[in-house]
Amino acid sequence: MALAASPSFVTESLRVVVTRPEREARAWAEALQSRGVLCDSLPLIEIAALPDASPLVVHWKTVSTHLAVMFVSANAVRFFMAARPAGVALANCRAWSTGPGTHAALLAAGWPAESIDSPPEMATQFDSEALWALVAKQTQEAADWAAAHASPQPTVLIVRGADTQGQLAGRDWLALQLEGVGVQVLQTVAYVRRAPALTAQQRALSQQATQDGSWWLFSSSEAAQHLLQVCPDLPIGQARALATHPRIAQRLRNAGWGRVEIVPAGLEAQAESIKSLA
Structure with a gap:
């Protein structure tokens, strides 16, 4: 569903389709639109308990x-914290996150700010390498x-997600670094990630x-894999992706997307980068 283009400075000639999970997609699309980027929200990853x-x-x-405890996403925080037994303290354990969304989720869940390690909000990169x-x-x-x-x-x-077959989502790069310096790595699944069931309206938007x-x-x-899973006949060879x-960019090119550009992960820099596109 398209968001209302209320700000007068929204760039009408450029539209972005945000593909994050529903909760994050709506918030991110609204944030981009408030910064002048016309958006549609089309969640392509469904999150389930x-x-x-x-x-x-x-x-x-x-x-x-x-x-x-390293959290791969805000959803990892949400579901892990929901399972927290009463009376369990957090002060003696550090939390790691790779980006501002997960960091914000930790703060909202009550994790002490001084016990969180995460790349700064204005970092140029939000991934395992930046955290490491x-x-x-x-x-x-x-x-x-x-x-x-x-x-x-x-x-x-x-703490991470898994697909419907129980396969862990995400890379093992950080786990390999930890094991390499003598740290034992434990992993747990907190939620399930799966392809969504798109409505007729969402399929029309995809086309x-x-x-x-x-x-x-x-x-x-x-998310790109799920799009082709639920809409296998899309003409992505003439489509544009960020x-x-x-x-991610390399995987999109390998899949056959017509034009692929890299944009910053942070909100402010991303909005400016998108508005500069020809």
Whole structure:
């Protein structure tokens, strides 16, 4: 559904289709539009709760023993925090996030600000590499201390989503870095990511937006995969896409998108970058 173009400074000749999960897509589209970018919201990743959240409760019982809990998304925060048993404190455990959305979700959930490690809001990159640059030193020091004192390896719990077959969503790059310095990595699934069931109106929007010069905004290559899964006959060879990371951009090009551009992940810089497109 298109958002109302209320600001007088909205760029009418340029339309962006935001493909994040529904909750995030609507908020991001509204934020872009308030900065002068005409938007449609078309969620291409559906987020669902686990059929059984008891494994999350088990992880909460040991949360204070970890060096950190790393959250891959705001949804990871939302579902993990929803499983928190009464009386479990957070002060003794650090939280890691790769971007401002997840950081904001942690703050909203009550995680102490001084216990959160996340790239700054104006960072040029929001990914595992940017996070690792912040936490590598403290992680190495913790691992070295444990080895020197014959103590158990420090642990980091990664909270993430999975697809409907139970396959973990996201990359293993950060886990490999942690294991490489002597940290034990534990992983848990907090929610399910799946392709949405599009309405007739959404399918019509998909067809139109691949042919009318609209820009599809992808912050996840999974959203692009879901689009072709639910609308396999889209003429993406003549379509235009925006990617928030070079890896996503390369996957879009490999899939056959006609034109692919990279835009910043941060809201302000992204809006300005989009408005500069020809």
